[in-house]
């Protein structure tokens with residue numbers, strides 16, 4: 001599909017040729033920088049924006065072919081949460097969550113029961129009668145989530161829902177979304193500019209740049225083998241401090257010393273490969289920096305190791321480590337050898 005806005009002076013092509021398929025039950029993340037087209041894309045899914053060309057299908061229904069009445073019904077199956085929560089300030093927590101049910105004409109008794117269930121689900125049992133102004137950011141987003149789930153949607157859209165929250169609160173909201181996905185099987189589509197969000201809960205990720213999806217795949221695959229430059233930049237947000245490699249390149253090395261960058265994925269991140277290598281080839285290794293990350297139940301990490309050895313043994317080492325499934329790279333040293 002395609003989306004062109006008719007701005008004041010000229011047309012803005014917000015989305016060029018987007019072709020995206022999201023499986024039922026997935027948590028699907030779309031990441032991109034500001035202006036890439038993320039909000040436009042997510043707003044097209046529930047028809048808050050209309051596509052200029054193409055089709056949008058949700059649960060077997062072509063959304064951009066529905067009458068107004070059909071669309072109102074279809075929208076109940078697509079809940080949405082927002083960066084700034086969009087709560088009604090004059091209504092309590094309970095009344096905010098009840099609002100979409102009132103609009104849908106649900107009987108009062110049923111509303112009471114459903115709202116209380118949702119309040120418990122999002123952990124706000126004690127705050128049912130509070131007003132939004134009396135809540136923290138995280139609590140406000142919990143209200144937003146409960147309200148989005150009121151009509152038992154099949155899909156939940158999240159528009160930068162954690163971007164206004166501090167890191168700890170972000171994590172608790174992400175954990176809640178994950179729990180909702182697991183318990184209720186709801187498909188979650190989220191947009192973000194933070195790789196941490198993708199890493200923590202998404203099964204799949206698409207990278208959007210200037211109105212195009214430039215890379216897509218299972219999160220572990222994209223994290224361990226990013227192809228596009230922009231994807232590499234996003235992955236770096238979480239895998240290493242931007243300046244780690246730069247700093248390591250500056251370390252003055254003695255003659256016969258090398259720095260190896262070793263990348264581990266999955267099983268081999270949990271194996272004592274380095275100690276086996278050191279024992280087997282009798283090399284002296286000095287670990288400079290290392291990190292390990294967990295993505296979708298799998299681990300991966302990188303280690304920077306300094307070794308002092310001969311060229312032959314260096315090659316044997318690279319062979320040994322590669323045979324163990326470790327990707328090895330000799331880090332170029334900018335300072336040179338002493």
Ligand SMILES: Nc1ncnc2c1ncn2[C@@H]1O[C@H](COP(=O)(O)OP(=O)(O)OP(=O)(O)O)[C@@H](O)[C@H]1O
Nearest residue numbers: 005007012014032033034035036037038039040041
């Ligand atoms: N209503 C509109 N009218 C005209 N142009 C628009 C409109 N909404 C968005 N755009 C333009 O479309 C492009 C994509 O915007 P969009 O808001 O989808 O990006 P985004 O990735 O969500 O960015 P951000 O994170 O900053 O919100 C931008 O160039 C933006 O200026």
